[in-house]
Amino acid sequence: xxxxxxxxxxxxxxxxxxxxxxxxxxxxxxxxxxxxxxxxxxxxxxxxxxxxxxxxxxxxxxxxxxxxxxxxxxxxxxxxxxxxxxxxxxxxxxxxxxxxxxxxxxxxxxxxxxxxxxxxxxxxxxxxxxxxxxxxxxxxxxxxxxxxxxxxxxxxxxxxxxxxxxxxxxxxxxxxxxxxxxxxxxxxxxxxxxxxxxxxxxxxxxxxxxxxxxxxxxxxxxxxxxxxxxxxxxxxxxxxxxxxxxxxxxxxxxxxxxxxxxxxxxxxxxxxxxxxxxxxxxxxxxxxxxxxxxxxxxxxxxxxxxxxxxxxxxxxxxxxxxxxxxxxxxxxxxxxxxxxxxxxxxxxxxxxxxxxxxxxxxxxxxxxxxxxxxxxxxxxxxxxxxxxxxxxxxxxxxxxxxxxxxxxxxxxxxxxxxxxxxxxxxxxxxxxxxxxxxxxxxxxxxxxxxxxxxxxxxxxxxxxxxxxxxxxxxxxxxxxxxxxxxxxxxxxxxxxxxxxxxxxxxxxxxxxxxxxxxxxxxxxxxxxxxxxxxxxxxxxxxxxxxxxxxxxxxxxxxxxxxxxxxxxxxxxxxxxxxxxxxxxxxxxxxxxxxxxxxxxxxxxxxxxxxxxxxxxxx
Numbered sequence: 307x308x309x310x311x312x313x314x315x316x317x318x319x320x321x322x323x324x325x326x327x328x329x330x331x332x333x334x335x336x337x338x339x340x341x342x343x344x345x346x347x348x349x350x351x352x353x354x355x356x357x358x359x360x361x362x363x364x365x366x367x368x369x370x371x372x373x374x375x376x377x378x379x380x381x382x383x384x385x386x387x388x389x390x391x392x393x394x395x396x397x398x399x400x401x402x403x404x405x406x407x408x409x410x411x412x413x414x415x416x417x418x419x420x421x422x423x424x425x426x427x428x429x430x431x432x433x434x435x436x437x438x439x440x441x442x443x444x445x446x447x448x449x450x451x452x453x454x455x456x457x458x459x460x461x462x463x464x465x466x467x468x469x470x471x472x473x474x475x476x477x478x479x480x481x482x483x484x485x486x487x488x489x490x491x492x493x494x495x496x497x498x499x500x501x502x503x504x505x506x507x508x509x510x511x512x513x514x515x516x517x518x519x520x521x522x523x524x525x526x527x528x529x530x531x532x533x534x535x536x537x538x539x540x541x542x543x544x545x546x547x548x549x550x551x552x553x554x555x556x557x558x559x560x561x562x563x564x565x566x567x568x569x570x571x572x573x574x575x576x577x578x579x580x581x582x583x584x585x586x587x588x589x590x591x592x593x594x595x596x597x598x599x600x601x602x603x604x605x606x607x608x609x610x611x612x613x614x615x616x617x618x619x620x621x622x623x624x625x626x627x628x629x630x631x632x633x634x635x636x637x638x639x640x641x642x643x644x645x646x647x648x649x650x651x652x653x654x655x656x657x658x659x660x661x662x663x664x665x666x667x668x669x670x671x672x673x674x675x676x677x678x679x680x681x682x683x684x685x686x687x688x689x690x691x692x693x694x695x696x697x698x699x700x701x702x703x704x705x706x707x708x709x710x711x712x713x714x715x716x717x718x719x720x721x722x723x724x725x726x727x728x729x730x731x732x733x734x735x736x737x738x739x740x741x742x743x744x745x746x747x748x749x750x751x752x753x754x755x756x757x758x759x760x761x762x763x764x765x766x767x768x769x770x771x772x773x774x775x776x777x778x779x780x781x782x783x784x785x786x787x788x789x790x791x792x793x794x795x796x797x798x799x800x801x802x803x804x805x806x807x808x809x810x811x812x813x814x815x816x817x818x819x820x821x822x823x824x825x826x827x828x829x830x831x832x833x834x835x836x837x838x839x840x841x842x843x844x845x846x847x848x849x850x851x852x853x854x855x856x857x858x859x860x861x862x863x864x865x866x867x868x869x870x871x872x873x874x875x876x877x878x879x880x881x882x883x884x885x886x887x888x889x890x891x892x893x894x895x896x897x898x899x900x901x902x903x904x905x906x907x908x909x910x911x912x913x914x915x916x917x918x919x920x921x922x923x924x
Contacts, residue, residue, distance in 0.1 A: 333552060333553040334559075335559065339552055340563050342630055343567075346540060347627075348574065349541075349620045349621050349624035350537050351538055354538035355374060355578055355595060359374055359582065362527070364520065366527075367517055367520075370516075371586065373531065374579055377531050379576075381536060381538055381575070385572065388539065390724075391698075392404075392542065392546045393565075395698060396561050396564070398702070399411075399546070400557050404425065404547035404694070404698060405422070405697055406635060408702055409697040409700070412708075417700075419644060420693065420755055423751045423754035424691065424694040427750060429665065430668045431672070432624065432625060433625040433666075434672040434683055437462045438679065439680045441455055441459045442621075443596075443614055443618035444458065447614040455679075459678040462622045463666055466629060492574050492613075493573070493574075495581070495613055496577035499584065500577075500580070500584075510584060510602050512587070512598075514588040517588075529737075530738040532734060533688065539688075541624065541627050542567070543631075544628075545560050545564045581603070597617075625669070628665060629662055632665050633649070682743070689732065689736055692731050693751070695728040696728040706721065736748065791879070792810045792814045792879045792880075793822050793878060793881070794806050794807050794819065794881045795822055795861070795880060803883055806882060806883040807821065807845065809881060810879075813879065813916070819845050820845060821845055822861060822864060824856075835847065835849060861907075862906065862907070877914060880914070881916045882904075882915070886922065888923065903915075
């Protein structure tokens with residue numbers, strides 16, 4: 307019954323399974339690919355400007371708005387470099403993987419693993435930050451929700467997870483429409499806000515008083531603000547990572563989406579930064595900068611609520627970029643042997659469901675650890691993605707240097723310049739945010755690389771031991787007449803053990819078979835021996851008394867005894883009954899000892915464990 311209910315619930319939430327032939331229909335065109343893969347970068351503008359102001363406002367007061375716009379321009383120039391660099395990556399690496407593949411191919415395995423690890427960290431943080439920022443936008447509109455910040459954020463992650471488990475096509479429809487509504491709303495706000503001040507000479511009133519200046523602008527302060535605003539660039543790499551998600555011609559469609567993404571980010575980030583200088587929005591715990599601008603522009607009317615709702619939705623939808631990118635990245639790393647192979651398998655809806663579930667769990671743990679506060683998560687955020695930017699650009703630079711095809715000098719200049727700029731940005735972010743949490747990312751990346759190396763070593767050792775050659779076949783043929791022993795485990799003499807004995811008889815044709823019982827008391831030993839004789843069973847019964855009430859060690863000692871070690875090729879088959887219960891919670895009452903025995907015996911290559919099911923009606 308439980309299985310039927312689970313199956314129905316799964317089908318309702320995720321949908322019916324899809325055939326392999328349906329994969330083409332799950333790919334994205336330009337219209338739906340833009341909101342899915344660009345939502346992270348587009349949504350970053352909702353909080354990137356605020357992060358810059360948080361650095362400036364308490365130090366230089368009103369001057370913050372001047373330097374906010376200048377900082378936004380600098381970040382915009384960096385974005386242009388990144389976009390042209392990633393266009394070249396799309397041309398050269400049509401199978402996706404982005405920084406991981408580029409760095410591995412051109413710089414070596416270790417830089418590639420560092421790039422992959424940096425992207426994994428960035429994708430997880432993107433989900434945690436985006437969902438937390440979406441919750442903050444909701445709280446800005448409905449303050450009474452502030453006590454449920456963590457619960458709301460995790461609920462949003464669960465909804466995103468379910469949407470992506472349904473498949474790329476359905477998630478694009480589900481999450482694409484809100485992204486377009488957000489874009490329309492933001493452009494409307496920018497146009498109306500600028501027109502009101504420029505042409506109708508409205509004098510905006512700040513929602514909160516602007517703090518008095520307590521210092522002056524310094525290089526270090528400007529660099530801190532720049533590093534904080536670089537969160538606007540997260541998500542740019544997602545398009546080059548996810549080329550296989552596009553319909554043919556996949557590379558052309560990916561490049562178009564990348565250019566559209568850049569235009570949208572430049573327009574909205576620049577427009578909202580300019581509005582912040584006009585309306586003097588001040589970062590506040592319960593009111594985002596964007597919500598203050600929207601309230602001033604629309605006087606708290608209908609469009610204010612549209613902006614708030616769509617902002618909350620797009621901030622949450624930004625996580626969808628990670629749900630598209632991380633599973634694909636993990637599948638590529640898994641195919642190379644550096645991650646568990648389960649990540650390379652597609653689920654029932656043709657998505658990489660194991661990667662989706664890992665992303666949901668990891669981001670939820672971060673949300674709980676940092677209580678869904680986006681400002682606390684931000685210091686961890688940008689350093690990972692800029693490390694991947696740097697490794698990707700450096701890899702492409704080395705590629706052009708090595709192949710030297712027509713036009714390589716210009717291409718190498720673009721990637722080389724991008725590599726230098728992003729490397730400097732990594733240093734800035736690392737220094738300015740190190741004590742605020744960036745140190746954790748710096749420590750985590752080498753650990754992930756080590757873990758990937760260990761995974762690869764395990765798979766290589768596994769493959770060496772399983773490798774089959776003609777000599778192995780000859781050896782197995784020669785050993786075909788070796789002795790085979792069957793040991794039937796008997797906890798008590800009942801129908802289940804009798805079924806196991808009957809199976810063992812058929813397995814070895816009645817030869818070399820014994821029943822084995824571990825007794826915890828002298829009285830128990832006597833009882834099972836008497837019942838054995840009473841039932842007239844004709845196979846030997848071996849009873850081992852265990853004064854220390856151990857069950858597994860006496861069995862292992864018997865199997866490893868000289869009686870069963872007469873030949874290296876001898877195989878010992880251990881047959882044990884297992885109860886099959888009708889409801890899942892009944893399994894708590896049964897089979898725990900059998901599971902422990904199986905786990906211990908399977909470590910011996912000369913022991914085979916056979917389970918004989920005995921189905922219980924209730």
